[in-house]
Amino acid sequence: MRTRAKTGSYSVGRARREAILDVASEKFREVGYYRTAMTRIASDVGLSEGGLLHHFPSKKHLLLAVAQRRFESTSRGWEELEAGVGDSDPFAAMIASTERFVSEPGLIQLFVLVMSEAAEPASPAHALFSDRYDRAVSSLASLLQRRAEAGDIRADIDAVAIAQECIAVSDGLQLQWVISDGRIDIVERIRDFMDRLQKQLTPGTR
Numbered sequence: 001m002r003t004r005a006k007t008g009s010y011s012v013g014r015a016r017r018e019a020i021l022d023v024a025s026e027k028f029r030e031v032g033y034y035r036t037a038m039t040r041i042a043s044d045v046g047l048s049e050g051g052l053l054h055h056f057p058s059k060k061h062l063l064l065a066v067a068q069r070r071f072e073s074t075s076r077g078w079e080e081l082e083a084g085v086g087d088s089d090p091f092a093a094m095i096a097s098t099e100r101f102v103s104e105p106g107l108i109q110l111f112v113l114v115m116s117e118a119a120e121p122a123s124p125a126h127a128l129f130s131d132r133y134d135r136a137v138s139s140l141a142s143l144l145q146r147r148a149e150a151g152d153i154r155a156d157i158d159a160v161a162i163a164q165e166c167i168a169v170s171d172g173l174q175l176q177w178v179i180s181d182g183r184i185d186i187v188e189r190i191r192d193f194m195d196r197l198q199k200q201l202t203p204g205t206r
Helices: 002-031 038-045 049-055 059-082 090-102 105-117 124-149 159-179 186-200
Strands: none
Touching: 002 038, 002 049, 002 059, 002 105, 038 049, 038 059, 059 090, 059 105, 059 124, 090 105, 090 124, 090 159, 090 186, 105 124, 105 159, 124 159, 159 186
16 A cells, blocks of 8 residues: 555656646746746646745756756657658758757757756756767767768768767857847758758768
8 A cells, every 4th residue: 555655646746747847848938948937837737836846946957857858859859760760861850950949949048048057067957968969969970871871971971070060050059049039040050051061971072
């Protein structure tokens, strides 16, 4: 009986935590991190602020949890492409990924906020970003290498270095998007970059 009670309590706690993340993700996406009050999130979930803080001791803890969710979702998308699910064109996938980011502008702000936290090695965000970079670079490099082996792009490429550059361009543009208050068309910038990169990697070019 005790085991059942503990299991049931865990399940309820887990479900409540997911509900909090659902609401927080929606609010961060709609109005941004800074404009979202913890009291509003608690109210929408049906908790007191103290109940919310039981699951997430601070707004920063909630920020990291929402960011982790986003990273996991993005990583799953790349890993599905790597596994051969759907269109495995890495250039088109980069553009599609950027279009998803732009459709959720509040989450771009969240990404940049967590990026700044990741600069501190002792921060939980550091490990979160490190894992995110490793998975993103690995998946994209695998897709590029596959295209090289198929003869679609040059065989002499450094797939890892190119993947790192693509991620750096994407992240940098998201930072500029936030700083410019959304005035930069990052989808168009990524599309231009992917077009130039694909031409540079065409077999027979240098």
